[in-house]
Amino acid sequence: MDSYKKIIVTGHLGFIASAFCHMYKNKYEITGVDFNGHGSMIENLVDGVKDIRADISDTDQMKSLFEEIKPDAIINFAAESHVDRANENDLGFWKSNVLGARNLALLACENNIRMVHVSTDEVYGDAEENNEPWTENSRISPKNAYAVTKTAAEMMLQAYCNSSKHNLDVVITRGANTIGPRQFPEKAVPKAIWCFNTEQPFPLFRTPAKRMWMYVDDHVTGIEAALRLGKKGETYNLAPGFDSEAITEVVIEKIRSIIGKGIINKVDDRDNYDLRYWMHAEKAKNDLKWEAQYDLQKTLSSTVNWYMDNMDWLKAANMHFK
Numbered sequence: 001m002d003s004y005k006k007i008i009v010t011g012h013l014g015f016i017a018s019a020f021c022h023m024y025k026n027k028y029e030i031t032g033v034d035f036n037g038h039g040s041m042i043e044n045l046v047d048g049v050k051d052i053r054a055d056i057s058d059t060d061q062m063k064s065l066f067e068e069i070k071p072d073a074i075i076n077f078a079a080e081s082h083v084d085r086a087n088e089n090d091l092g093f094w095k096s097n098v099l100g101a102r103n104l105a106l107l108a109c110e111n112n113i114r115m116v117h118v119s120t121d122e123v124y125g126d127a128e129e130n131n132e133p134w135t136e137n138s139r140i141s142p143k144n145a146y147a148v149t150k151t152a153a154e155m156m157l158q159a160y161c162n163s164s165k166h167n168l169d170v171v172i173t174r175g176a177n178t179i180g181p182r183q184f185p186e187k188a189v190p191k192a193i194w195c196f197n198t199e200q201p202f203p204l205f206r207t208p209a210k211r212m213w214m215y216v217d218d219h220v221t222g223i224e225a226a227l228r229l230g231k232k233g234e235t236y237n238l239a240p241g242f243d244s245e246a247i248t249e250v251v252i253e254k255i256r257s258i259i260g261k262g263i264i265n266k267v268d269d270r271d272n273y274d275l276r277y278w279m280h281a282e283k284a285k286n287d288l289k290w291e292a293q294y295d296l297q298k299t300l301s302s303t304v305n306w307y308m309d310n311m312d313w314l315k316a317a318n319m320h321f322k
Helices: 015-024 059-069 083-088 091-111 145-162 188-197 216-229 248-259 282-288 296-309 311-321
Strands: 006-010 029-034 050-053 073-076 114-120 169-175 201-205 210-212 235-238 245-247 263-267
Touching (some): 006 015, 015 029, 015 216, 059 091, 073 091, 091 114, 114 216, 145 169, 188 201, 188 296, 210 248, 245 248
Parallel strands (some): 006 073, 029 050, 073 114, 114 169, 169 235
Antiparallel strands (some): 210 245
């Protein structure tokens, strides 16, 4: 349906949600909710988006916000999302990714509105031994603490959807590995761009790992399509074409080639290191009328060019990161 006008977007000062706000600020009346934690930056605030500081895991804060805004829908981008930090201490991940999602879901039920929950391909685990790419019916087998919390949230939301008491109108999206403007530099691509431009060695894990590299604009158009066209209780893989799959080392080398300089150092793998994420998005194509528009080369060139034109943003992000 196209009747959604007022929507709450959580995590609007982060990477993917800020891209959504940039793309759809003129289509929807957006209220952004962010507690400005790790990975959020005030520099990501989009003109025209109402900026609210609140923690989605705070029941009273969120209840008051819903009463004030009276939204038609909510899109939950907010998440703690870095595997290395989850391996060190996952408590905050449970608070944001599970308890926060629970609060939003219960309020969506009370207000009889749609909730789109942005999840991840990491819930599937590791496709290194797979003969076929994941579908939405593939077995869920998360391998790290971050992915476990995202899986737990999905299962909880599906339970609320299937419950006659709650009857939650939820749609879940599982996005592929996403890159693009305003991604926090603890992630590989912006970190590589920063390292190569500041003559610091980029730490690359020794074991080759494959990812499907999706441009953030493609990701957010899929999420918006899920809001409008997604079927209640359904999950949709959002992924680029198979030709956008590449080994991380190849991608980092391509970035170094675009920039024209840089040092790469091999380092030990992280704990619980998944070697392949591999899925197709046929269901999204059929139900949501969505397909990724960026191939790998366009994704990389668009991403690198943005950071090279916005080095002040990248410098600020690195100061925030430290």
